[in-house]
Amino acid sequence: xxxxxEILQTMRMIQEENFDIRTITLGINLLDCSEPEAxxxxxxxxxxxxxxxxxxxxxxxxxxxxxxxxxxxKRISVTPISMIAxxxxxxxxxxxxxxxxxxxxxxxxxxxxxxxxxxxxxxxxLLASIPQVLSETNLLCSSVNVAxxxxxxxxxxxxxxxxxxxxxxxxTASSDGLGCAKLVVFANAVEDNPFMAGxxxxxxxxxxxxxxxxxxxxVVKVAxxxxxxxxxxxxxETIKRTAFKITRVGQxxxxxxxxxxxxxxxxxxxxxxxxxxxxxxxxxxxxxxxxEYAGAPGTTAALALLNDAVKKGGIMASNHVGGLSGAxxxxxxxxxMIEAAAAGALSLEKLEAMTCVCSVGLDMIAIPGETxxxxxxxxxxxxxxxxxxxxxxTAVRVIPAVGKKAGDTVEFGGLxxxxxxxxxxxxxxxxxxxxxxxxxxxxxxxRN
Amino acid sequence: MTKALISVTGLDSTxxxxxxxxxxxEMNINILDISQTILxxxxxxxxxVDLDGAHLRFEEIDRELQPVRDELKMTIHMQRMDIFDxxxxx
Numbered sequence: 001x002x003x004x005x006e007i008l009q010t011m012r013m014i015q016e017e018n019f020d021i022r023t024i025t026l027g028i029n030l031l032d033c034s035e036p037e038a039x040x041x042x043x044x045x046x047x048x049x050x051x052x053x054x055x056x057x058x059x060x061x062x063x064x065x066x067x068x069x070x071x072x073x074k075r076i077s078v079t080p081i082s083m084i085a086x087x088x089x090x091x092x093x094x095x096x097x098x099x100x101x102x103x104x105x106x107x108x109x110x111x112x113x114x115x116x117x118x119x120x121x122x123x124x125x126l127l128a129s130i131p132q133v134l135s136e137t138n139l140l141c142s143s144v145n146v147a148x149x150x151x152x153x154x155x156x157x158x159x160x161x162x163x164x165x166x167x168x169x170x171x172t173a174s175s176d177g178l179g180c181a182k183l184v185v186f187a188n189a190v191e192d193n194p195f196m197a198g199x200x201x202x203x204x205x206x207x208x209x210x211x212x213x214x215x216x217x218x219v220v221k222v223a224x225x226x227x228x229x230x231x232x233x234x235x236x237e238t239i240k241r242t243a244f245k246i247t248r249v250g251q252x253x254x255x256x257x258x259x260x261x262x263x264x265x266x267x268x269x270x271x272x273x274x275x276x277x278x279x280x281x282x283x284x285x286x287x288x289x290x291x292e293y294a295g296a297p298g299t300t301a302a303l304a305l306l307n308d309a310v311k312k313g314g315i316m317a318s319n320h321v322g323g324l325s326g327a328x329x330x331x332x333x334x335x336x337m338i339e340a341a342a343a344g345a346l347s348l349e350k351l352e353a354m355t356c357v358c359s360v361g362l363d364m365i366a367i368p369g370e371t372x373x374x375x376x377x378x379x380x381x382x383x384x385x386x387x388x389x390x391x392x393x394t395a396v397r398v399i400p401a402v403g404k405k406a407g408d409t410v411e412f413g414g415l416x417x418x419x420x421x422x423x424x425x426x427x428x429x430x431x432x433x434x435x436x437x438x439x440x441x442x443x444x445x446x447r448n
Numbered sequence: 449m450t451k452a453l454i455s456v457t458g459l460d461s462t463x464x465x466x467x468x469x470x471x472x473x474e475m476n477i478n479i480l481d482i483s484q485t486i487l488x489x490x491x492x493x494x495x496x497v498d499l500d501g502a503h504l505r506f507e508e509i510d511r512e513l514q515p516v517r518d519e520l521k522m523t524i525h526m527q528r529m530d531i532f533d534x535x536x537x538x
Contacts, residue, residue, distance in 0.1 A: 004483055006535075007494060009536075062507075065507060065510070067531045248535050249535055
């Protein structure tokens with residue numbers, strides 16, 4: 001029998017410490033919707049999504065009510081659209097946005113291209129359409145994979161993405177460059193990621209699958225409050241225990257959603273995903289470990305411990321773990337990161353170092369609107385290199401804030417939050433970026 | 449067996465357990481376990497119940513509890529027991 005203390009602990013985690021299931025994401029294969037004629041393809045895409053996801057939101061809400069755990073987002077990820085768009089991808093983009101609205105999800109990811117080794121004609125068409133698509137649609141998210149450990153870095157794609165990010169920012173300038181918040185550039189993108197903006201349903205995935213992302217940085221922070229001043233062995237153990245509990249609930253929700261929707265369970269993403277709400281911050285876990293701000297010397301070590309302990313605790317709690325799994329460090333979506341950036345404790349370079357040891361990469365960072373496309377490409381190349389060499393996923397989601405300079409603030413609202421515009425190293429790199437070509441894949445032995 | 453936890457919290461008064469239990473019995477919901485304390489005049493009760501006997505769906509049962517909430521002016525929360533088992537038992 002469960003003891004009263006245990007029941008109260010669970011309730012406290014949910015009601016006071018912001019523990020929630022961050023997302024149930026339904027992956028849907030669209031390969032069978034491919035048609036030479038764009039409008040017909042768009043219709044098939046729309047119909048398939050509306051049919052497959054017809055019960056997703058309702059079922060999510062039902063589980064939420066019965067189990068008493070908030071499920072913040074219900075989302076869809078689809079096959080990278082460059083793989084099914086034989087012609088103009090824009091009508092398909094519009095159909096995806098309509099379908100997402102129709103079934104009631106809050107984001108749909110997969111307006112994507114995988115071009116780590118090179119681009120197909122469809123990839124090129126999709127890339128060129130991204131600024132327009134992200135300015136015209138509301139719920140669609142886009143991602144582009146430009147590098148992998150096995151293929152190296154496609155520097156042509158890196159160059160192009162710098163320009164596309166600039167163009168997207170310009171076309172969504174009235175909303176502080178919101179379009180760029182829906183666009184991620186990846187190295188080693190994963191096929192079963194339930195988190196936006198980078199979710200897509202990879203080609204190795206089944207017809208459809210339920211992927212669940214858990215969250216609960218607040219729960220970890222509160223747990224660490226009880227071990228103040230104790231050595232890191234105790235810190236790691238405390239995080240592991242907490243991550244285990246959080247993930248068990250993620251597994252329960254995933255299994256239940258899978259059963260009710262009659263759609264196979266894919267993975268649980270062992271994540272700590274912050275929101276701008278106080279008490280829901282990854283940065284505050286780091287400060288709880290003894291740092292004045294995220295970014296202070298020691299931050300990378302603290303994050304490495306956190307990330308590893310979350311995985312170790314979570315892995316036994318779920319029978320399939322996947323996605324990005326680890327701690328996210330978006331700037332605008334985390335109140336502690338916002339405070340650190342505003343106080344000058346956190347620089348782009350420190351964030352880059354932090355991405356070496358955590359879940360993803362440079363995430364939700366506002367940069368001056370004047371930042372040249374080549375500089376953005378340089379940032380992408382550096383981040384991709386970290387991913388490529390270290391065999392991990394890395395990503396860049398930066399938002400050039402049109403008309404704003406370092407120190408100004410941008411406001412995205414909701415889960416996307418707000419952020420101070422961070423200064424960017426302004427030394428030039430055009431000659432480097434304009435070389436193009438491919439950085440070869442690294443050696444897989446002699447790993448020092 | 450579909451088990452649920454019903455937690456009842458609020459200011460203490462006469463007949464809380466009786467009223468909640470009567471309502472559950474009307475819906476043919478069996479009470480498996482009950483624990484109750486009063487801290488500083490604040491009433492906290494937890495009941496583990498078996499929902500299988502009820503002919504109502506989860507949300508209907510929850511709706512049926514609304515008049516009891518209103519009458520007692522207490523917070524009554526019902527959630528599936530599985531979440532506690534998942535979190536605290538291997």
